[in-house]
Amino acid sequence: MPSSEPVPLIIAPFVAIGRAVVHLLAVVGRVAMFTFRTVRSALTPPYYPGRFFEQMMHIGWFSLPVVGLTAVFTGAALAQQIFTAGSRFSATSTVPAVVVIGMVRELGPVLVGLMVAGRVSSAMAAEIGTMRVTEQLDALTTLRTDSYRYLIAPRLFAAVMALPLMVLVANAIGIFGGWLLAVEKLRFNSASYLAVTRRFVSVDDFKMALVKAGVFGFFIALMGCYHGFNAGGGAAGVGNATRNAVVSAFILILASNFLITAMVFG
Amino acid sequence: MAENKIALEGISKRFGAMQVLDGVNLAIEPGESLAVIGQSGSGKSVTLKCILGLIRPDAGSIRVDGEEIVGLRGRALDRVRAKFGMLFQGSALFDSLPVWRNVTFALTHGQQSDAKEMRRIAEENLERVGLDARILNLRPSELSGGMQKRVALARAIAPRPEIIFFDEPTTGLDPIRADVINDLIVSLVDDLGVTALTITHDMASARKIAHRVAMLYRGRIVWSGPRDRLYDSGNPYVDQFVQGRAEGPIQ
Numbered sequence: 001m002p003s004s005e006p007v008p009l010i011i012a013p014f015v016a017i018g019r020a021v022v023h024l025l026a027v028v029g030r031v032a033m034f035t036f037r038t039v040r041s042a043l044t045p046p047y048y049p050g051r052f053f054e055q056m057m058h059i060g061w062f063s064l065p066v067v068g069l070t071a072v073f074t075g076a077a078l079a080q081q082i083f084t085a086g087s088r089f090s091a092t093s094t095v096p097a098v099v100v101i102g103m104v105r106e107l108g109p110v111l112v113g114l115m116v117a118g119r120v121s122s123a124m125a126a127e128i129g130t131m132r133v134t135e136q137l138d139a140l141t142t143l144r145t146d147s148y149r150y151l152i153a154p155r156l157f158a159a160v161m162a163l164p165l166m167v168l169v170a171n172a173i174g175i176f177g178g179w180l181l182a183v184e185k186l187r188f189n190s191a192s193y194l195a196v197t198r199r200f201v202s203v204d205d206f207k208m209a210l211v212k213a214g215v216f217g218f219f220i221a222l223m224g225c226y227h228g229f230n231a232g233g234g235a236a237g238v239g240n241a242t243r244n245a246v247v248s249a250f251i252l253i254l255a256s257n258f259l260i261t262a263m264v265f266g
Numbered sequence: 267m268a269e270n271k272i273a274l275e276g277i278s279k280r281f282g283a284m285q286v287l288d289g290v291n292l293a294i295e296p297g298e299s300l301a302v303i304g305q306s307g308s309g310k311s312v313t314l315k316c317i318l319g320l321i322r323p324d325a326g327s328i329r330v331d332g333e334e335i336v337g338l339r340g341r342a343l344d345r346v347r348a349k350f351g352m353l354f355q356g357s358a359l360f361d362s363l364p365v366w367r368n369v370t371f372a373l374t375h376g377q378q379s380d381a382k383e384m385r386r387i388a389e390e391n392l393e394r395v396g397l398d399a400r401i402l403n404l405r406p407s408e409l410s411g412g413m414q415k416r417v418a419l420a421r422a423i424a425p426r427p428e429i430i431f432f433d434e435p436t437t438g439l440d441p442i443r444a445d446v447i448n449d450l451i452v453s454l455v456d457d458l459g460v461t462a463l464t465i466t467h468d469m470a471s472a473r474k475i476a477h478r479v480a481m482l483y484r485g486r487i488v489w490s491g492p493r494d495r496l497y498d499s500g501n502p503y504v505d506q507f508v509q510g511r512a513e514g515p516i517q
Contacts, residue, residue: 046377131360138320139358142351143421144344145375 034152034226041146042153051154059120059155059221060162064169066119070111071103071170075177078102083186095188096196099178104205108171110257113216116163117223117249124155124224125245129231129238137229152229156221163217164210171209212260216253223249269332271296271429271461272317277326278485279312286312287323288485299455299462301476301493303469303507305516308482310465311355314431317463318350319343330429351422351430351460355437357414359406365392365417366402372425391420395450412443416450423454430454432464436471448474469508472496481507483516 007015079099086092128151131137140147175197182188223245231241270293277290286309294300304310315321317328319335328335335346351372359368366388367374374384389399395416406414415435422430432451436444448471455462455475466472472479473493480490481504489501496508506514 046375048376050378051376127362134356135354135358136360138315138318139352139354139360141320142318142347143372143375144347145371150376 030230031222031226034229035222038148038152038156038225041149042157046149048150048154051150052158055154055158056162058123059116059159059217060166063116063119063166066115067112067166067170068173070115071108071174072177072180074107074111075099075103075174075179076181078107078174079178079181079186083182092186093196095182095186096178096193097200099182100175100197100201101205103174103178104171104201104209106257106261108174109167109209109212109216110253112163112167112170112213113220113253113257114250116159116166117216117220117253118246120159121220121224121245121249122242124221125228125231125242126238128225128228129241132229132231133234133237147229152225155225156218159217159221160214161217163213163220167209167213168206171206208260208264212257215256215260219252219256220249223252269296270294270329271298271331272463273327273329274313274317275327275329277313277316277323277328279309279316279321279323286485287316289326290482290485290487292480292487292490294461294463296461297455297459299451299464299475299477301464301466301472301479302482302487303467303472303479304465304482305467305507309485310482311433313482314352314433314463314465318352318431319347348425349428351425351427353415353418353422353430353432353435355434357406357411357418359414359418359421361406364403364405365409368406368417369420369424371421387424388420391424392417394423394454395420396446412439412446415439415443415447419447419450419454423458426458427460429461429463432462432466432475434466434468435464435475436466436468441470444468444471445474451475469496 079095082095082098083092086094128137131140131151137147137151140150179188179190179193179197182193183190227241227245227248228238231237272292272294274290274292277287278285279287290309290313292300292302292313302310302313312321316323317330317335319338323336326336330346330349333346335343338346359365360371363371363376366385367376369388369391370379370384373379373387385402388402392398392401397413397416397420401409401413401417406417409417435447435451439447451462451464452475454460462475464472464475473496476493478490479493479496480487481501482488483503489499489504491499496504499505502515506516
């Protein structure tokens with residue numbers, strides 16, 4: 001137990017920082033253990049292909065409308081902004097290039113990641129958290145079913161697989177949104193717009209987008225499952241787990257997006 | 267003397283500053299039905315979870331059929347768990363699965379399997395707890411509390427365990443439904459020849475379903491005896507508890 005001796009005022013901030021660092025390291029350690037157990041459980045049978053496909057549907061298919069709408073509006077808004085800003089330097093011809101690069105490298109993966117995190121991390125945390133507080137997780141164990149294997153692994157792998165597919169779709173729809181606005185409103189020539197788009201985007205851009213998407217998918221499912229799995233008592237516990245899952249998934253997505261971008265272009 | 271089915275010796279468990287179990291000694295003979303009574307927070311659930319391997323005690327020994335199970339992990343622990351069935355206080359049915367897949371979960375472990383055969387097994391076990399095949403495809407949330415409890419009971423007995431644990435089996439049910447569950451437990455213990463451990467604070471239930479009653483107070487067993495002695499135990503703790511008095515040694 002911590003001693004109750006008063007801490008001299010001058011070192012109090014260091015004590016606080018030290019406590020926070022220790023706490024953070026403890027959380028990182030627990031999350032790492034959780035990930036390790038999940039991956040280890042997935043390596044040996046029994047496998048749950050049915051659960052995996054069910055999660056692919058939940059995470060991927062049912063999120064498509066949300067993701068599509070996000071992408072089309074963002075692509076169109078981006079085109080309008082580049083056009084307005086570019087017209088001051090008679091640089092409106094950069095619209096297709098900036099739209100495609102902005103969508104594929106950054107906005108596509110990040111917006112899909114954030115939208116799906118809002119939809120899926122919260123749902124996972126609430127579902128698994130409810131199973132925790134209603135003893136369904138204990139029931140799984142007493143019925144000799146590994147909850148990492150049965151609940152966590154299918155969600156984690158499905159998210160890692162689904163997010164890249166969704167980012168591909170979002171990128172295509174985002175580019176379409178920019179094209180639609182440029183051609184219909186800004187009077188661009190359709191063929192030359194698409195030609196510029198093709199010239200400015202490379203396979204490497206798509207590769208990076210897919211890597212980002214896979215990483216985001218991993219964090220989305222990991223945060224949803226981890227917080228749900230460790231939910232405290234009652235409805236309030238599930239509420240906290242849900243909120244923490246979404247907030248931590250958002251932060252991890254934005255931070256890892258920055259790190260990947262910095263690594264590739266830094 | 268017959269070897270004990272389950273034997274606990276000196277089981278202790280502390281959560282933070284709370285000493286929840288403080289040296290629990292308890293033995294259950296094969297085919298015996300034992301009820302552990304005690305207040306909320308006296309450590310009844312923790313005792314049960316220690317035997318199930320859901321919580322690891324800080325100290326002490328738990329033997330099942332003579333085999334030490336404290337410290338077992340993975341497959342070895344699963345092999346022991348195969349002997350147990352558990353009825354959870356809130357039923358703990360899986361609400362994403364229909365009734366028939368809940369009842370057969372111990373056989374399928376949630377995997378795809380011969381649906382026709384599993385539905386037949388589910389029906390057979392539901393019949394044992396007085397439910398019929400009409401509810402096979404319903405979700406747990408579509409059932410009343412009493413029916414959920416019976417489905418959970420069917421799930422616990424489906425793999426024909428040697429030992430069944432009942433965690434507050436009558437809590438949250440009206441007196442009539444509670445008695446239906448009591449009757450079911452008595453008939454299951456008799457018909458299937460299982461060893462039963464029930465934790466409860468429902469005196470009527472304890473008297474009906476148990477051969478022997480033990481009382482847990484502040485993490486220790488303070489009294490144990492046949493159910494007929496429950497009301498003349500001569501033990502001040504038991505007397506206060508069974509008569510439900512606010513005054514007495516239990517504060």
